Amino acid sequence: MNVLEVRGLSKSFGGIQAVSDVSFDLGEGEFLALIGPNGAGKTTCFNMLNGYLKPDRGSVKLGGRELIGVKPRRIWRMGVGRTFQITETFRSMTVLENVQMALISHHRETGNLFSRATRMHVDKAMSLLETISMADYANRACSELAYGDLKRLELAVALAHEPKLLLMDEPTAGMAPSERIALMALTAEIVARERLSVIFTEHDMDVVFAHSHRIIVLNRGELIAEGTGDEIRANPHVQEVYLGGGTVFENTGATADA
Amino acid sequence: MSFYFAQLLTGLANASSLFLISCGLSIIFGVTRIVNFAHGSFYMIGAYVAYSTITTLDFGILGFWGGVIFASIVVGLVGLLVEVTILRRIYHAPELFQLVATFGLVLIIQDLTLAIWGPQDYLGPRAPGLDRAVRIFGEPIPEYDLALIVIGPLVLAAIWVLFHRTRWGVLVRAATQDREMIGALGVNQAWLFSAAFMLGAFLAGLGGALQVPRESVNLQMDLSVIGQAFVVVVIGGMGSVTGAFVAAVLISVLNAFAVLLFPQISLVLPFLVMAVVLIVRPYGLFGKPGSGHGPAAEPEQPMRLMSKGEAGLLAVFVALLALSPLFAANYTMVLLIDLLVATLFAVSLHFLMGVGGMVSFGHAAYFGLGAYAAALGVKFLGLGMIPAMILGPIAGGLGALLFGWFCVRLSGVYLAMLTLAAAQILWGVTFQWQEFTGGDDGILGVWPASWAKSNQAYFYVAFVLCLGGIWLLQRVAHSPFGYTLRGGRDSAIRAEAIGINLKRHQWMGFTLAGAVAGLAGVVFAFSKGSVFPDTLAISKSVDGLVMVLLGGIHSLAGPILGAGVFVLIEDWVTKLEFWRFIFGVIILVVVLAAPDGVAGGVSRLRGLFSRRTKDGEAAQ
Amino acid sequence: MINRRDIFAGLAAVSMLAGAGTAMAQDSIVIGEINSYTGLPAFTVPYKKGWELAVEEINAAGGINGQMLEIISRDDTGDPATAIRIAEEMISKENAVMLFGTFLSNIGLAVSDFAKQNEVLFLASEPLTDAIVWSSGNKYTYRLRPSTHMQAAMLAERAAELDAVKWATIAPNYAYGQDAVKAFKSELLKLRPDVEFVEEQWPPVFDIDAGSAVRALEAAKPDAIYNVTFGGDLAKFVREGSLRFLFEDRSVVSLLTGEPEYLEPLGDETPSGWIVTGYPGADIDTPEHNAFVEAYRAKWDEDPKTGSIVGYNSILSIKAMLEKAGSTDTEAMLAAMEGLEVAESPTGPFVYRAADHQSTMGAYVGNTELVDGAPKMVDWVYADGAEFLPSEEEAAKLRPAE
Structure with a gap:
């Protein structure tokens, strides 16, 4: 059964067609990459999935329920977690408190005026931090963390309400190559264990080919190819688009080996 | 023609x-x-x-x-x-x-x-x-x-x-x-x-x-x-010179014609226009989103609960305060009541600004609403002190509920300006509507019940209400609701992405801060015996801002220290000639010496001191 | 670089000096004085000079009943709440036997209510509001200066003599302006039931859009105009009005405009022939006033203003009261205030009416004119306050029951 069904998604900004008639499905437990050169419409597409942009046309169904027109926070409540291209965390809180906040929100306790927030859901939050190997950092201030750690923290926050679907916008942007591999390996492991479905956008082709089950390629707002890593690598249309964009796939393999 | x-x-x-x-x-x-x-x-x-x-x-x-x-x-x-x-x-x-x-x-x-x-x-x-x-x-x-x-x-x-x-x-x-x-x-x-x-x-x-x-x-x-x-500047869009020109024309021409029909409107007209513009165009006519935000603030340290030692120190301090009527002079009681009122007001503003990230230039509106609600209750309904006191926080809260609904739609300086507009409109109405509010002549005879008439007795009323209000807000700051507000201040996007309806929480936070300010207003009204439009004027709001910012916005103790410093300096300095000059210089000295406020300065001093002692120990 | 410690040391020294003045002189009568010295210095500084002169004269002549007068004076910062706190401090800490002063009506009212609650005598020197002796009057508060109502009535009497039938009014939109218009209307209609009021302008106080207001008045084509604006608003109104010929062939009656504080800043733009209440200063030629002017000039090297005479008369009133009471006990002082007669003052004798605690000190009514390039009041007469007050029986009814 498909977790997500996207049909005919279109969006234009002032006459420029940013996304045009994109359709695809996402199966349970699937790890789907959304790629394309700059300006291909990845981010627009992504923001329509998570409710930040309203498409001109099309539908997005999560387990049969329409997501279009639903506010981002409601989409989250329907079981969709997300991470950001540039990390968004609560900087004045500790690592643990960031995770606790997601749990408090999940249990609909944000209107509580008298309990001590720091004493709530501690065990569950610690176990989430353990899954991303950050238990030792629990009481560190978020503002002191290295960038890669913030990325991992976001992952823990995104997993707090046990989502069915995870949306990750350039999960490895701004990280050192070794960190990228480690983060995506961790994500893949969690996804496999929890039977999550994931859609992520990514610039780094190593990450894409190493971890995705399936790849969707966008160019100028249109879906131009869909398939496994090998299929995409062999696709002449994709080659042409990416060569035009200056990216050469052959080279990336070498980096991954290094 | x-x-x-x-x-x-x-x-x-x-x-x-x-x-x-x-x-x-x-x-x-x-x-x-x-x-x-x-x-x-x-x-x-x-x-x-x-x-x-x-x-x-x-x-x-x-x-x-x-x-x-x-x-x-x-x-x-x-x-x-x-x-x-x-x-x-x-x-x-x-x-x-x-x-x-x-x-x-x-x-x-x-x-x-x-x-x-x-x-x-x-x-x-x-x-x-x-x-x-x-x-x-x-x-x-x-x-x-x-x-x-x-x-x-x-x-x-x-x-x-x-x-x-x-x-x-x-x-x-x-x-x-x-x-x-x-x-x-x-x-x-x-x-x-x-x-x-x-x-x-x-x-x-x-x-x-x-x-x-x-x-x-x-x-x-x-x-x-x-x-x-x-x-x-706000109507035009902050930073836009063309916008300022258009806004100036809009206000002046509107006023020139409005006085022909409604001679009383001049005072509130600009603020009405500003409120309408900000509600329709949150960044002003020519402003761009984002231009209302200042530089990224220094990262704030996570809150922590008090250590045993600190809690003990606080308990001693509160006990000393509670016993002060036994040994302090009569006038000291008056000063302490003022101090309690100012502290509660500053804490409520800090809750809004520091915890909620919503800067208000018009917080005195809710303080004044509380004071007026109590005074009007006494004047028109003949209420006693306690029933009239209950009206205050309700009025402050209701006012904040109404204006907050509009204000939380904005952020940064624009939000601050809409709070200012709201306060000015309320002030204008109070100032001019003589039949109901007494206008500039105010409302007199708002004195405490006979059992609370002495300064010592009223001090306990103020002590209970103000410390209660401060305790409430500190408690809320540590609660999930307070954390949610703080989270929204740190990152609205993240808050939304974990399912939080941020605007609604901010709205409720605004209302809570307004209600507590209303409580402060009530205590104030009965301590002075009369209420005037000054209670909701800009200068009162600015006093609150100075207290909060002097104290240090990043610390829950900040507004308490800030209010204390402010009231004591004011009481002392206004006895001097040219006190405004001296007060201004003191403010500048504090600002330059402790850019993170008194609370920040104290903690830095403590850091310096502990390092010194460590160095000293190492030298031995 | 400035050393912070030096600044604090300096501040501490200043505060000690400031505090030193209050500790001395057990043998004196301490009186608390509160006014808006930083907020409205143009009005309160001459007032302070007036009462300081009187205190100096009294003490030089041996004080009152053998005791020196000692005044503790404080700035209320323009805020009623601060005024209350200072009043409290004066009573409980400085042992002041009574209070006087205040200029702004709201502060006067706040202190008068404080006086009632704390059972202290308060002589409101300058506030004009009618409420302080009538609707909010109390046992402990007396007022010296002729009130809004009295001065409006003085002008109404003159206005009634004019041919004008259609009147327009302009007044700052707050309690003072509203009271002043109401009083003028009712007093004028009593004398001239045939007049009608065709236009009212209510600019915000200290923020008048004078051009627009002038044009709105002009549009109503009134025969005469009643003005209550003052200070900066008045200057703008006069300038815009004369530029746009608003005052051509029209009578203008104007409240307080003859007071030097308001008249002098108008300089050579002073409109001529406005009927005003005010104070002609050194032109008053009575022995008492001449002596006052001479002493005032000698001490301060300038001419007295309205505030000066109010400040001076405040102390004369207090002196008369203390001599009559023979004690600083509040009940004795209150008894002395009732019907207190101040037989000799630069403006002539006046009494504090027992029924409503208003003094009968009057004001001068005359016309504005430029004389040798300087603004003056001419053709003035002294209007005795007693004639413009309701009878004591009527006034008593205006006050709340004790």
């Missing part, structure tokens, strides 16, 4: 002078992100210097315009001095901290002006050559009005040329849009800021100097103009 045309010209002449006053404020904000309270003071200096120059030189036309330019240059240099010696040192302090510094400047400049020019008003000469009226379609129009109608657009054009045709101007515009980028391009940001500030001050001085032929030069000029200038 000719009548309405003449009325339009009158409006346009006012628009020009309003534009001249406001455009400098907009430039300063656009480049430096400083909300410059001292802009009205620059305007006042411009008027005084121009008056003195013109009357001393007495050169006719040349002397007049020479005096105007000379005054503008003097004010520009004063601005430069202020920027280089004070503001430059605190650009990296938390957002809005500069506001307190400029407020200190307002006080200093008031007393300096009084010392130099004396207390009397001066009516300057009319502009030579433009001292009569001409008839247009049979209606008399002052020539100077026509001159102003020309000067306003001329200045606008000059600024446009400066910004679009010179390298400096291009850099200023770039800085208005993206400050970090200017730094990255290797431009000397410090001098860019200084120059922009000087230009802004120069324009304020020009605005003041050009008012000399229209009105008397007096010591109230600074504060009477600053509110209007804020309104114009």
Whole structure:
């Protein structure tokens, strides 16, 4: 059964067609990459999935329920977690408190005026931090963390309400190559264990080919190819688009080996 | 028809002078992100210097315009001095901290002006050559009005040329849009800021100097103009000079016609217009999203619960306070009651600003609503003290519920300005509606019940209510609700992405802060026995801001320390002549020495001390 | 670089000096005085000079009943709440036997209510509001200066003599302006039932849009105008009005405009022939007033203003009261205040009416004129306050029951 069904998604900004008639499905437990050169419409597409942009046309169904027109926070409540291209965390809180906040929100306790927030859901939050190997950092201030750690923290926050679907916008942007591999390996492991479905956008082709089950390629707002890593690598249309964009796939393999 | 045309010209002449006053404020904000309270003071200096120059030189036309330019240059240099010696040192302090510094400047400049020019008003000469009226379609129009109608657009054009045709101007515009980028391009940001500030001050001085032929030069000029200038800048969009021009025309022309139909409306009209504009266009007519935000604040440390030692210390302090009626003098009780009220007010404002990230320039509105609700309850319903006291927080909360609904839709400085508009509208209604609120004569006879009549007894009433309110807000700050507000302040996007309806939480936070401010207002009303519109005036809101920012916004103890320092300094310093000057200097010293407020200064001192002792131990 | 410690040391020294003045002189009568010295220095500084002169004269002549007068004076910062706190401090800490002063009506009212609650005598020197002796009057509060109602009535009497039938009014939109218009209307209609009021302008106080207001008045084509604006608003109104010929062929009656504080800043733009209440200063030629002017000039090297005479008369009132009471006990002082007669003052004798606690000190009514380039009041007469007050029986009814 498909977790997500996207049909005919279109969006234009002032006459420029940013996304045009994109359709695809996402199966349970699937790890789907959304790629394309700059300006291909990845981010627009992504923001329509998570409710930040309203498409001109099309539908997005999560387990049969329409997501279009639903506010981002409601989409989250329907079981969709997300991470950001540039990390968004609560900087004045500790690592643990960031995770606790997601749990408090999940249990609909944000209107509580008298309990001590720091004493709530501690065990569950610690176990989430353990899954991303950050238990030792629990009481560190978020503002002191290295960038890669913030990325991992976001992952823990995104997993707090046990989502069915995870949306990750350039999960490895701004990280050192070794960190990228480690983060995506961790994500893949969690996804496999929890039977999550994931859609992520990514610039780094190593990450894409190493971890995705399936790849969707966008160019100028249109879906131009869909398939496994090998299929995409062999696709002449994709080659042409990416060569035009200056990216050469052959080279990336070498980096991954290094 | 000719009548309405003449009325339009009158409006346009006012628009020009309003534009001249406001455009400098907009430039300063656009480049430096400083909300410059001292802009009205620059305007006042411009008027005084121009008056003195013109009357001393007495050169006719040349002397007049020479005096105007000379005054503008003097004010520009004063601005430069202020920027280089004070503001430059605190650009990296938390957002809005500069506001307190400029407020200190307002006080200093008031007393300096009084010392130099004396207390009397001066009516300057009319502009030579433009001292009569001409008839247009049979209606008399002052020539100077026509001159102003020309000067306003001329200045606008000059600024446009400066910004679009010179390298400096291009850099200023770039800085208005993206400050970090200017730094990255290797431009000397410090001098860019200084120059922009000087230009802004120069324009304020020009605005003041050009008012000399229209009105008397007096010591109230600074504060009477600053509110209007804020309104114009906000309606136009902060940082937009063209916007300021359009806004000035909008307000002045509307007012020129509105007084024909509703003579009472002038006081609230600008604020009504501002409220409507901000609700429809949250960044003003020409403002861009994001331009309302200041520099990224220093990361704040996570909150922690008190250690055993600290809790013990606090308990001792509270116990001492509780026992103070046994040993303190009668007047000390009065001072302590004032201190408790100020602290509760500051804590409620801090809850809104520090915890909720919503800066309010009009928090006194809810303080005043509480005070008035209690006073009206006593006056019209004949309520006793306790029932009337219950009305206060309810009224404060309801007022905040109503205005908060609009305010939380905005953020940053725009939110602050809408709170200011709300407070000014409420103040205007209270001030003018004599039948119901008593107008400026206020409501008298709001004294405590007979059992609480003595200062000692009323101290306990204040003690219980204020400490209760402070305890409540501290408790809430540590609760999931408080954490949610703090989270929303850190990252609205993240809050939304974990399923939080941030606006609704902010709205409720706004309401809670309003209700607690209302409680403070009630305690205040019964301690003074009377309530006047001053309780919801801007100056009261500014007092609150100064307390919170002096204390340090990043600490829950900040507002408590800030209120304490503020009330004690005020009580002591107002006994002196030229107390405003001294108070202003104290504010500047605190601002420069402890840019993270008293609480921040204390914790840094403690850090320094513990390091010293460690060093000392190591040396042994 | 400035050393912070030096600044604090300096501040501490200043505060000690300031505190030193209050500790001395057990043998004196301590009286608390509160006014808006920083907020409205143009009005309160001459007032302070007036009462300081009187205190100096009294003490030089041996004080009152053998005791020196000692005044503790404080700035209320323009805020009623601060005024209350200072009043509290004066009573409980400085042992002041009574309070006097205040200029702003709201502060006067706040202190008068404080006086009632704390059972202290308060002489409101300057506030004009009618409420302080009538609707909010109390046992402990007396007022010296002729009130809004009295001065409006003085003008109404003159206005009634004019041919004008259609009147327009302009007044700042707050309690003072509203009271002043109401009083003038009712007093004028009593004398001239045939007049009608065709236009009202209510600019915000200290923020008048004078051009628009002038044009709105002009549009109503009134025969005469009643003005209540003052200070900076008045200057703007006068300038815009004369530029636009508003005052041509029209009578103008104007409240308080003859007071030097308001008249002098108008300089050579002073409109001529406005009927005003005020104070002609050194032009008053009575022995008492001449002596006052001479002493005032000698001490301060300037001419007295309205505030000066109010400040001076405040102390004369207090002196008369203390001599009559023979004690500083509040009940004795209250008894002395009732119907207190101040037989000799620069403006002539006046009494504090027992029924409503208003003094009968009057004001001068005359016309504005430029004389040798300087603004003056001419053709003035002294209007005795007693004639413009309701009878004591009527006034008593205006006050709340004790």
